[in-house]
Amino acid sequence: MAGRALLILAAVLLLCAAECRLVHAWKRSYVVYLGAHPYGREATTEDHARATESHHELLASVVGSKQAARDAIFYSYTKNINGFAAYLEEEVATQMAKHPDVLTVMPSKMMKLHTTRSWGFMDMERGGQVLPDSIWKHGKFGQNVIIASLDSGVWPESNSFNDEGMAPVPKRWKGSCTDTAKYGVPCNKKLIGANSYFHEAVTLGSLHATIHGVAVVCSGGNAGPFEDTVVNSAPWVTTVAASTVDRDFPDQLTLGNNATMRGISLEASDLHSNKLFPLINGSSAALPNCTVNLATNCATGCLDPAKVKGKIVVCVRGGDVPRVMMGMTVLNAGGVGMILANGEMDGNDIQADPHVLPATMITYTEAVSLYNYMSSTPEPAANISPSKTELGVKNSPSIAAFSAHGPSGTLPYVLKPDVAAPGVDILAAFTEYVSPTEVAADKRRSEYAIMSGTSMACPHVSGVMGLLKAAHPNWSPAMMRSAVMTTARTQDNTGAPMREMDGKEATPFAYGSGNVHPNRAVDPGLVYDITPNGYFTFLCSLGFSTKDLSRLSSGKFTCPAKPPPMEDLNYPSIAVPALRHRMTIKRRLKNVGRPGTYRASWRAPFGVNMTVDPTVLIFEKAGEEKEFKVKVASEKDKLGRGYVFGKLVWSDGTHYVRSPIVVNALD
Template structure:
């Protein structure tokens, strides 16, 4: 949570947790981070400059957070799991209240749960009250991808962040005895002797008695026979149990090294973990080649090369398979996530109360660790929001969100459309408006602004009664009659989940740059005609607002059954204010 005024501090909230688990001992009465998650995310958002940062010497360089000069405050609300829960609603809401009281400018919230209605969602309620006080709230999209409809933290007043890769890899190759070289990635602190080949075995062939080959292949606790594993390189399949736990089980069984092969769902998404033994992770295609080699070779052998840091890799970014995807199951009229940012193999500060794998047997300690998740992408955007808040202190949270979204890119460093982990073209349901571009967000030209009453009217349009609306408004609020059309919320994207024939949606743009005339350019979704009126908007001064209308109509002979995607771009030849258009026919 980024804090930009006079104090630096940390607080803890555990009364909700204690109400479930019972009385807590004094070790719980501290905001100290015993897990690493909070340290990592906070330093990503607001960490200062630290030279010589690395993970076991890899990725070495100067570390800094997104807002490196920010003052920060930490609010600890998550504790050891009980009943599958770590972060309790009462503690989350209490932390939001205290952060508002403390006067923070930006809140970075790397937590979330299953999609639920707003009045049952403590993060949605807390973040609404924060936004009402002018605080920008950034949240994680969740790590339940790649299935559709898994995105969480989908309230329109939040900035919801997906996770994508960056152009840095930690290469560690598998070399088979038949001289085939297959690229993997790792951050193992130890390495096997170079150019020395060892017997290679699939975990399915190393199963313990009374264990299925499918279970053993996942290298779960108790599934491996040490007599078959000892002195060999073990090949495990990704899935179900933690990646680093697979390495631990391989080590316990006597393996000299481990190759972790992606399953098909994870495709090309590789997480470089600080394994406890020499290990590397390979993508799905290379994993298939390794298993095929084992099955067709009488005495398969391989070696694993040491780790090297590689910069400028292509293609980058592409979407992480784990990153939760839209559409929102509760408010499909709002495109979520809003934006994507780096969330794979992110190096940031780490607690020394845990080893880099967070496994109890890992006695190593690191000052920096590489971690992956939308928890890691969220604070990237939080840091950017902090910089924008400093640069434009009068901008509303909605204006800051708009600047971040409308200046994003949907192209990778090969100038090709951003892909998913299987190297198929990704969609706005993965990346929202695109991959964040901090420098462009400083000067967006125009923004889509929103007030607290706009959000309350949207809540009213969801059918909430006055009692439920008052949870957000604090005071009685008269909902407009008739209710607004939910597609008319002045959002930086346009989403129509059920288009039967045609619809006209309303949007308003505010000038935050120099005077100029902006003209509309439309990239139509397949099978949908898009008409913008007026086609040009002339702004004479800062703060001036102009309304326009977008009519979307189904081309009856070309209507698609699934969601289709396009873009609306307003440009004065200097600024390009791009909004995704997302449509599904009824």
């Protein structure tokens, strides 16, 4: 009997425990929103403490005690909004919602950031979660690191500059926000300084910064895809090219013969999927006061409303008419949609735009098929589907068509750009003084915009540099650049070599060392370091004198009697712009990892004999440096091919320290 009673008691206890767990499981997180605080931005810590206490008192009036309220509340909003987050049972949440001081009670949900795809694409996070080996963690999320950005302006009101949760401004910061501009820029703990700057010599200013241990990252320019267009090619700056991410904004163009074409757009409005609309070329709808060429490009005021009304208009890209303006011209003339067709020169380079009406942009190949269809029937018709977001796009990354290419016409002895980073269709904070299209007639405003350019790629690398600085405070700017370059990837997400937008295989003149791989950069194994004297010696090789460099070096540097070849600058890549018969290039590697044995492997550029001496480097401690030589010699029967490309890799089996090699064999 006693044993049976014990069994019943045990069962009751287990049931109670299960019920207790069940009751706890029904609790979920809620946000109790109370509106705004009575105080403003000048609130004191005492104000914040009183707000927190008032939250405890409010919840206690429902749950029965302050202690229970303190246990339930896990966050009080005491700065920008008034409210708190708490684990509550559904009944308690319902009661709270009825309280006269409460505006609303919302279930707290895990949200994905409405930000660019690039951080996930670069493996720094996945599904909004930071991975254990991410550079985010190694770099302490950039704690105590200051990043300066030179750009066309800043919109401080953007939520991107909200400083809630940020640590105090580093005490070493001596800057400020300008108060002389027409519109003052408010500083906070995230945006810690803002000033106007003049078009000073970036090359000189960046050298001063580098000498003082500041890494400088610059965009490579948007004059691609032609060679010899890269800018910011000084060896003391990191020059960035633009690449794509694995995200597109496709829509579908359906023709009257049931053929479909894939286009691209940021416009998500619908043209009613069950109906086809008449098609007309812009050139066929020209007003008498406009030339056919202007009408072909759908220039402002050139389309005849009588011919365009209710139709989808085909406009040809170009003619110095902004793409979004073409759509506005179609809309103002009564058109219902627009097909923006590439000409032969633009090929397959299509870009997603925030059009003002249903619209799509198609490649030149698709445009030829469209014209063939339109000429095959007296009543061509079509429909444009709303655009959607597509992830996991294959053959990503590829190099953006606009991204400037090397070699540098002013400094061919240094391979530029250095590295590529996401710069196509990047979600960025944007001013609300103008529309995201920057077209005066477009009255739309948005806090964010999808933008493309090497100026979008550059901040990605700046951010990675900031994380590297946090992870390795004693690294020089050259060491950080080396880590980024030698760990970069040259393959896309299918394992194939990275390509240009036209499908051709890209070269180091397009991407430098490859597409940035932040997590690898934090542990590169070996680095190529350059001291300020190394840059001064390079300038001596360029023809500068000791007197010229006296101010830069505070009179502490003297040019060598015989400066070394410019190719000997200890850069992570090797460029030989004028090989005559043979040449020996010197490099030096520094160990920043564990002791290890590194072995060299290489692929010589076509038509060039290449050797490395020695082929094995043994490092016994961190900080140790070893020198090696690369010898290149031209093959007489394979001259005149222009630049050819190869690579050199040092590996200990874990780390792969890769350097691109470009050679132009003349003799």
